[in-house]
Amino acid sequence: MGPVYLFDLISQHNKWLSVRQTTVAGNIANANTPGFKAVDTEPFEAVLRRAPLELAVTQPGHMSPPSAGIPVADVSDEDAWEVTHSGNTVVLEQELIKAGEVNRSFALNAGIIKAFHRMMLASAKG
Numbered sequence: 001m002g003p004v005y006l007f008d009l010i011s012q013h014n015k016w017l018s019v020r021q022t023t024v025a026g027n028i029a030n031a032n033t034p035g036f037k038a039v040d041t042e043p044f045e046a047v048l049r050r051a052p053l054e055l056a057v058t059q060p061g062h063m064s065p066p067s068a069g070i071p072v073a074d075v076s077d078e079d080a081w082e083v084t085h086s087g088n089t090v091v092l093e094q095e096l097i098k099a100g101e102v103n104r105s106f107a108l109n110a111g112i113i114k115a116f117h118r119m120m121l122a123s124a125k126g
Helices: 006-029 044-053 094-124
Strands: 037-040 071-076
Touching: 006 037, 006 044, 006 094
Parallel strands: none
Antiparallel strands: 037 071
């Protein structure tokens, strides 16, 4: 049986979801901070497209690759639902929608892994 990359893909997606949840929580925490600009993570598809191009250090003499962190950037004014007089671009409704998306994605990943695990156990039992 060859390697199963589904587990790696879901693990990588869960890491991205964790960073996005942290970003959303930070936005919500600063909802009343004057001048705070809402931030969001780079879409997972962009992170996934970039993944095969990252370097791997296989020998101690190799140069180390740049950090493989997930970029977080300010939400552009076009994407923001509103900007308050204080310059704050956090909209609680928008952030709660993002938090719900993260929650649904975690649940979907858990369901996929559970089903795949059951399928592998059934095939191993014979």
